[in-house]
Amino acid sequence: MTDRPTVLVVEDDHDLADLYAAWLQGDHEVRIANTASEAIERFDEDVDVVLLDRRLPESSGDEVLTTIRETGSDAQVAMVSAVDPDFDIIEMGFDAYLVKPVTREELIDLVSRLLARRLYTVEVREYFALASKRAALEARKDPEALAENEEYQRLLADLDALEATLDDELGALSDEDVVAVFKSLSEED
Template sequence: MNDQPVVVVVDDEPDLADLYTAWLGDSYEVRTAYGGEEAVGLVDETVDVALIDRLMPERSGDEVLATVRDRGYDCQVAMVTAVEPDFDIIEMGFDAYLVKPVLRDDLRETVGRLLTRGTYDAQVRELFSLASKRAALMTQKDPTELETNEAYQRLDERFAELRGELDETVAELDARDFEVTLRRLVANSS
């Protein structure tokens, strides 16, 4: 089984899609789609990051992005496109926007940053879940019951461990990452 993060590269220009795939292939499991229709078949719950071109025949990158979000896939998405950003991007559910031409280091840095954000999102969701369970039990059980219950002790240990992991992840994020992540968490909670 491959433990590498999964990245989907979507571009209707085969040479460019293959170039991005080559740039990322040594660090990630990369799936390549040469158009929007093919892309929606490649993106599933195992994908960590999708790099999507906006202007493609048959199915645009905007439509691919909408399909990914409508299906509830929780991957990070970067639009990698020659389309200069305009106000229409405000309502779009992507996590990063790169304007072509894109340099190798910029692409690799973006994927790495998106993976860190995805880790942070998952950690925050798990922390809130554990905190909710912990608080519910603390209000209903006396301290002696909590201290002697193995399942509660495991929950409490995981809660403390996760808080430490979140601190490490936060150190890797910068201000832009926080803004995007918080916006996404608020959108997912409403």
């Protein structure tokens, strides 16, 4: 047993899963799952962060995400996938979305930010998750498609409402997290 945070890497590409594990092993306990069923089997209350591919044998990473959320766990989940985000991600319960390929620095930074977020209230974590969805969509969709999509407009409204209620709490966040969130929000449509 160790005091190091536990990261579950769910990736069907064995070499890529091993690479992610090698990048993270110095500071984290790392578990690897190559299928959806292995992911569910290896997930428990000790897991702090899940790096989850959307395309898996047997069933999708989306279904694994739903199962993880149904446990009531407060583990942070990042989708790390070659699947470009589409408007369907708005309703998904992940905390961050990273499009492959990813660098060592991107993955380590992502895990660090997700671990830091676990210290915040549910509302602040929700704010970060929504901001991540907005950033993922804005990176892959043209402004016209965003402006025309009702789900995206609701996402923006939800972000605005959360931001208004969290002013005091957001003021207490680390500069690094605030910069990461507001960088993604800085360009207005």
